[in-house]
Amino acid sequence: MHIIKQKREFRESLLSWYSREKRDLPWRRTSNPYYIWVSEVMLQQTRVDTVIPYYERFIDKFPTMEILADADENDLLKMWEGLGYYSRVRNLQAGVREVVSTYGGEVPTNRKDISTLKGVGPYTAGAVLSIAHGIPEHAVDGNVMRVISRLLVIEDDIALPRTKKIFEEVVMDLIDREDPSSFNQGLMELGATICTPKPKCLLCPVRDFCIAFHERKQEELPVKTKKTKMKVIPVASFAIRNDQQQWLLRKRPATGLLANLWEFPMVERMVGRTPQQMVHEQFGFELENLVELLSFKHIFSHLTWDMQSFEAQLQEVGTIPEDFRFFTEKEVEGLPKPVPVLKIWEEIKQGGKYDDCK
DNA sequence: AACTCGGGGTG
DNA sequence: CACCCAGAGTT
Known part of the structure; x- marks a missing residue:
């Protein structure tokens, strides 16, 4: 050669x-x-x-x-x-x-x-x-x-x-x-x-x-054939605060996507539902009784998600309520969060209110 | 061997 | 917006 x-x-x-x-x-x-x-x-x-x-x-x-x-x-x-x-x-x-x-x-x-x-x-x-x-x-x-x-x-x-x-x-x-x-x-x-x-x-x-x-x-060159075929799943994320000015966050499961990181409660975006309805249907509690919805955003729409693993995560949301906890603002700062959540958190601290949900 | 796992850069 | 990038673990 x-x-x-x-x-x-x-x-x-x-x-x-x-x-x-x-x-x-x-x-x-x-x-x-x-x-x-x-x-x-x-x-x-x-x-x-x-x-x-x-x-x-x-x-x-x-x-x-x-x-x-x-x-x-x-x-x-x-x-x-x-x-x-x-x-x-x-x-x-x-x-x-x-x-x-x-x-x-x-x-x-x-x-x-x-x-x-x-x-x-x-x-x-x-x-x-x-x-x-x-x-x-x-x-x-x-x-x-x-x-x-x-x-x-x-x-x-x-x-x-x-x-x-x-x-x-x-x-x-x-x-x-x-x-x-x-x-x-x-x-x-x-x-x-x-x-x-x-x-x-x-x-x-x-x-x-x-x-x-x-x-x-x-x-x-080089020759490369593989092509990734992921779906984009639009997701709705809820920033919820109680009367003690604490934020409701959820710790993600120990395995899979963004394992062990903290996020705002998140559901697959549903067209035509109000935030209150989505919280009730997918988290199983009444927003009005418990908390105040301060911010509501569509995030992760720029990420690619695998439909199956996402559905599995929705199951987790419904079945493991211990993963939900309220945190003070200072505590939230110390928790490890993925980038989209960091961006939402920045907006919230600057007084951002929620998006439309059409 | 095929699939999972994020986020940033480029055009 | 679509497309590209890349090594290790798991199945």
């Missing part, structure tokens, strides 16, 4: 570009495996610019694995508030607890052991091993698959699980044994800044090695 003969030159081009152009990011100023681990978990789901402030706050609040292991779940979720994929922070804590209790507080330095930790899959395992410990292991994420698929014109469908193995083998063949950390990060940095879905080939430090560029088909 074309690039195989030029592996050394490829590495040199990539590494010198990376050392010249790499962004100055907080987690690039440390080799603490725990900090690298935290950053990788955050970066799995969110863009760099979004992660930076979360990372700083998280490390500030939980500076050691022992402190994170002892943390209260509510505080944990609060630090993750707004990042999404909330089960991952609980997996992170579970993994950290495992390291503290069974690995003597040392993050394992081999793929087999580190992969047993909760929330640590093939990518995160390779990232921590290579970046924190300088071990030559592959760390194949979406960026790397995009870069490699173009570099070698690999046209396998990257949506298929088995395709990832191909890329892992290529990376193990190409990887720089002297500096696997910079090599892996260089590939990802390239994918994040140059070899983007709409590639900027004129700026690319390794375009001379890129077969797709020579064949003018970089725009067609």
Whole structure:
């Protein structure tokens, strides 16, 4: 293969570009495996610019694995508030607890052991091993698959699980044994800044090695077939306050969508119903007797929801009234809430009244 | 192998 | 508004 003969030159081009152009990011100023681990978990789901402030706050609040292991779940979720994929922070804590209790507080330095930790899959395992410990292991994420698929014109469908193995083998063949950390990060940095879905080939430090560029088909790669087919479910959300100026919130179930986060009571939006009717029909109590409806909004309409899981959640609303509790304004501030609820809460504090319900 | 799990960015 | 992004766990 074309690039195989030029592996050394490829590495040199990539590494010198990376050392010249790499962004100055907080987690690039440390080799603490725990900090690298935290950053990788955050970066799995969110863009760099979004992660930076979360990372700083998280490390500030939980500076050691022992402190994170002892943390209260509510505080944990609060630090993750707004990042999404909330089960991952609980997996992170579970993994950290495992390291503290069974690995003597040392993050394992081999793929087999580190992969047993909760929330640590093939990518995160390779990232921590290579970046924190300088071990030559592959760390194949979406960026790397995009870069490699173009570099070698690999046209396998990257949506298929088995395709990832191909890329892992290529990376193990190409990887720089002297500096696997910079090599892996260089590939990802390239994918994040140059070899983007709409590639900027004129700026690319390794375009001379890129077969797709020579064949003018970089725009067609990588091949990806899967398409998501989610439904949008319009939802009505109720901000209800009692005579003691406390707000009625509901803790979501421990599993599934937005697990363990707090929300305003929420129902599927019903055309032609008044808020009072919807509360009565779906929550089973009379709004007038108990509380004052201060705000009523349609939210989540921009999210994609799976109809079945939503129906399951409606069942929960009807059958587990213990999840409903009244909180003072100060208490509400301390509860971890998903972004749409945060936005409603902001509006309420600024005196927002309820939407129409047509 | 297919599905679940959020939120932000882009066109 | 539609569409794109992406790794790990669960089933």
